Amino acid sequence: AQKITQTQPGMFVQEKEAVTLDCTYDTSDQSYGLFWYKQPSSGEMIFLIYQGSYDEQNATEGRYSLNFQKARKSANLVISASQLGDSAMYFCAMRFPTFYGGSQGNLIFGKGTKLSVKP
Amino acid sequence: DGGITQSPKYLFRKEGQNVTLSCEQNLNHDAMYWYRQDPGQGLRLIYYSQIVNDFQKGDIAEGYSVSREKKESFPLTVTSAQKNPTAFYLCASSMGLAGIQETQYFGPGTRLLVL
Numbered sequence: 389a390q391k392i393t394q395t396q397p398g399m400f401v402q403e404k405e406a407v408t409l410d411c412t413y414d415t416s417d418q419s420y421g422l423f424w425y426k427q428p429s430s431g432e433m434i435f436l437i438y439q440g441s442y443d444e445q446n447a448t449e450g451r452y453s454l455n456f457q458k459a460r461k462s463a464n465l466v467i468s469a470s471q472l473g474d475s476a477m478y479f480c481a482m483r484f485p486t487f488y489g490g491s492q493g494n495l496i497f498g499k500g501t502k503l504s505v506k507p
Numbered sequence: 508d509g510g511i512t513q514s515p516k517y518l519f520r521k522e523g524q525n526v527t528l529s530c531e532q533n534l535n536h537d538a539m540y541w542y543r544q545d546p547g548q549g550l551r552l553i554y555y556s557q558i559v560n561d562f563q564k565g566d567i568a569e570g571y572s573v574s575r576e577k578k579e580s581f582p583l584t585v586t587s588a589q590k591n592p593t594a595f596y597l598c599a600s601s602m603g604l605a606g607i608q609e610t611q612y613f614g615p616g617t618r619l620l621v622l
Contacts, residue, residue, distance in 0.1 A: 392549070420607055421607035421608055423611075425613075431615060432615045432616060433550075433597060433599075435611075435613075438608065452528065481549075484608060494540060494555055497550045497551075499547065500548075
C-alpha cells in the first residue's frame with residue numbers, strides 16, 4: 389500500500405540557515421507525483437513544490453528545493469535561508485494517476501513536520 | 508483574485524444535527540475535493556468530484572454527503588451519522604483529476620466543533 393512517512397515531528401532552525409525536512413514513501417508504482425505543502429497556524433494548505441517520478445532533475449522553487457532520490461524513495465524538502473515566516477507545519481504528499489484503483493487522483497499525506505525558526 | 512473560499516470559518520454542531528460546509532472556487536477547476544484533518548495528523552480524503560453531477564467516495568466517506576450541482580460549488584454535509592465530526596475540514600480543487608502532476612489548491616478551512 390502507498391504510504392508517506394515523515395519521521396521528524398518537530399524541527400528547529402536558526403533564522404537564515406538552511407533546513408532539510410525528510411520524507412520517505414512506499415510504493416511499487418513507477419508513475420507518481422510528490423508534493424510539499426506548508427500549513428501555517430491559520431490552517432490553509434499552501435502548495436510549495438512538485439516533483440514527478442520521471443523528472444530527472446530536482447525541482448526548485450525560489451528558496452525551496454526538493455532532494456529527490458528515487459532509489460531510496462525519498463523526497464526531502466530543503467529550505468534555504470530560513471525566515472521567521474517559514475515557521476509552520478510541512479506536509480509531504482503523493483499522488484497517482486487516476487487509472488490506478490483505490491484513491492484515484494487524490495493526495496496521500498504524511499503526518500507532517502512542525503518547523504520552528506528561531507531569531 | 509482567483510481562489511477557493513470556505514465558510515463558515517468556525518461551525519458548531521449539536522448532537523443529532525446535520526450541518527453543511529460551503530466551498531466555492533473561481534479558478535475554473537473541474538475537480539474538487541474534501542479532506543478532513545485531525546490534530547497531529549495529515550489529511551484524509553472524504554469525497555471528490557471530477558465533473559458536475561458526479562462525485563466519488565474517498566477513504567472516510569461514512570457520515571458525510573456532498574453535491575456538485577455547479578462547477579464552482581462543492582458543499583459538504585456532515586450528517587448525524589458521523590459520530591466524531593470534530594475536525595478541521597479543507598476543500599481543494601485542481602484543473603483535472605487525471606495525471607500525477609495535477610496540483611491541488613486548498614481553501615482556508617472550516618473548523619467544526621461539537622457542542
